[in-house]
Amino acid sequence: MSTPSLTDSGLADGAAIVTGGSGGIGRAIVQILAAAGMNVVFTYRGNARAAGELVAACPAGKVTSEAVDIRDSAACAALAEKVFDRFERIDLLVNNAGVIRDNPLAALQDDDIKTVIDTNVIGTFNMARAVAPFMVSKRRGRIVNISSVAGEKGGRGQTNYAASKGAINAFTRSLAVELAPRNITVNAVAPGVIETEMSRTVRELAADQINSRILLRRVGQPEEIAHAVWFLASRYASYITGQVLHVDGGFKME
Amino acid sequence: MSNITKEEIQAIYPKVAATIADALACDEDKVKPDASLINDLGAESIDFLDIVFRLERAFKVKIPRGKLVEDARGSLTEAQFESGGVVTEAGVARLKEFLNEVPADRFKTPLKTAEIPRLFTVETFAKMVLRQQKAAPPA
Numbered sequence: 001m002s003t004p005s006l007t008d009s010g011l012a013d014g015a016a017i018v019t020g021g022s023g024g025i026g027r028a029i030v031q032i033l034a035a036a037g038m039n040v041v042f043t044y045r046g047n048a049r050a051a052g053e054l055v056a057a058c059p060a061g062k063v064t065s066e067a068v069d070i071r072d073s074a075a076c077a078a079l080a081e082k083v084f085d086r087f088e089r090i091d092l093l094v095n096n097a098g099v100i101r102d103n104p105l106a107a108l109q110d111d112d113i114k115t116v117i118d119t120n121v122i123g124t125f126n127m128a129r130a131v132a133p134f135m136v137s138k139r140r141g142r143i144v145n146i147s148s149v150a151g152e153k154g155g156r157g158q159t160n161y162a163a164s165k166g167a168i169n170a171f172t173r174s175l176a177v178e179l180a181p182r183n184i185t186v187n188a189v190a191p192g193v194i195e196t197e198m199s200r201t202v203r204e205l206a207a208d209q210i211n212s213r214i215l216l217r218r219v220g221q222p223e224e225i226a227h228a229v230w231f232l233a234s235r236y237a238s239y240i241t242g243q244v245l246h247v248d249g250g251f252k253m254e
Numbered sequence: 255m256s257n258i259t260k261e262e263i264q265a266i267y268p269k270v271a272a273t274i275a276d277a278l279a280c281d282e283d284k285v286k287p288d289a290s291l292i293n294d295l296g297a298e299s300i301d302f303l304d305i306v307f308r309l310e311r312a313f314k315v316k317i318p319r320g321k322l323v324e325d326a327r328g329s330l331t332e333a334q335f336e337s338g339g340v341v342t343e344a345g346v347a348r349l350k351e352f353l354n355e356v357p358a359d360r361f362k363t364p365l366k367t368a369e370i371p372r373l374f375t376v377e378t379f380a381k382m383v384l385r386q387q388k389a390a391p392p393a
Contacts, residue, residue, distance in 0.1 A: 132303075133303060133304065133307035134307075136300060136303060136304045136307070137277070137304050137307055137308055178300065179300075181298070181300060182300060182304075
């Protein structure tokens with residue numbers, strides 16, 4: 001029996017697409033994948049400055065940014081094509097881009113519902129559909145969808161966001177079934193309350209309440225989500241598919 | 255359809271056969287022109303996705319998803335082509351014309367719509383590539 005080795009994630013020189021790379025969690029995911037030796041292409045929509053800063057903060061030549069609106073299926077298809085033409089492989093897709101528009105149901109505007117569903121759900125469909133043929137033809141690949149604790153745990157003012165994340169969980173399980181015959185795993189990571197710009201309002205409004213309901217008594221850091229994504233992308237997770245991994249300090253259990 | 259010649263099919267056939275053999279990870283000598291992809295070569299629905307994708311890249315053509323089934327229906331409306339998941343008489347006649355490379359005895363009636371892909375042969379895919387090449391020649 002050979003000695004177990006835990007030093008090779010199997011990710012070096014692979015190609016990854018990460019959507020929404022300029023946000024807090026996205027940035028941490030891009031950085032850890034680049035540190036693992038992957039060639040990472042991340043998308044961003046509005047914040048070109050943050051995207052540029054992230055590229056500059058990563059090992060030279062390993063990370064590039066693309067301004068892509070993932071709600072546009074043709075743009076997603078073109079991105080997958082471009083990444084494959086450049087690296088001749090797409091090993092990993094991280095569907096991370098997401099938006100939040102919290103409000104009680106009665107106060108939600110049409111656009112609050114549409115924007116959240118279109119970005120979080122349709123965007124995930126668009127990117128997964130764009131990369132799947134490339135992974136299918138190579139008979140290997142990993143897809144990691146970023147969900148949320150809200151996908152399973154009710155939260156006031158989050159009907160739109162929760163519905164979008166519940167959809168991602170269901171999407172993850174069904175796509176895992178579809179792609180398993182071609183050696184492609186599909187999993188989700190469900191963050192709890194993470195210290196990012198996106199969660200700032202909720203953290204400020206209900207800091208005590210939140211901390212008292214998290215078993216580990218603190219909010220999470222973006223890197224703690226990125227580590228879970230790294231694990232699911234790595235060869236150590238080769239036998240895991242169709243799962244939603246909650247990385248929430250025990251928030252869901254409480 | 256009639257503007258696709260035997261010579262044209264023969265010219266691209268080796269590359270089509272090699273592409274299909276690659277996608278299905280099977281021996282190329284099993285990939286005969288009249289082999290049914292599902293019945294003879296064991297293709298599943300995910301394999302069709304892969305085959306179309308590989309043909310697109312090998313021949314630099316675009317093949318919209320569902321194109322084959324859409325072309326198969328021709329000018330018939332959905333109601334004229336099928337009823338309750340079964341292909342109508344007019345629909346079967348149209349299919350026999352469109353899939354004239356498929357031996358006639360494989361058209362069992364009643365023919366369920368879901369069973370149409372079972373008729374598709376290696377040559378069916380060669381013809382599809384040629385149709386798309388003619389519709390939009392590579393730049």
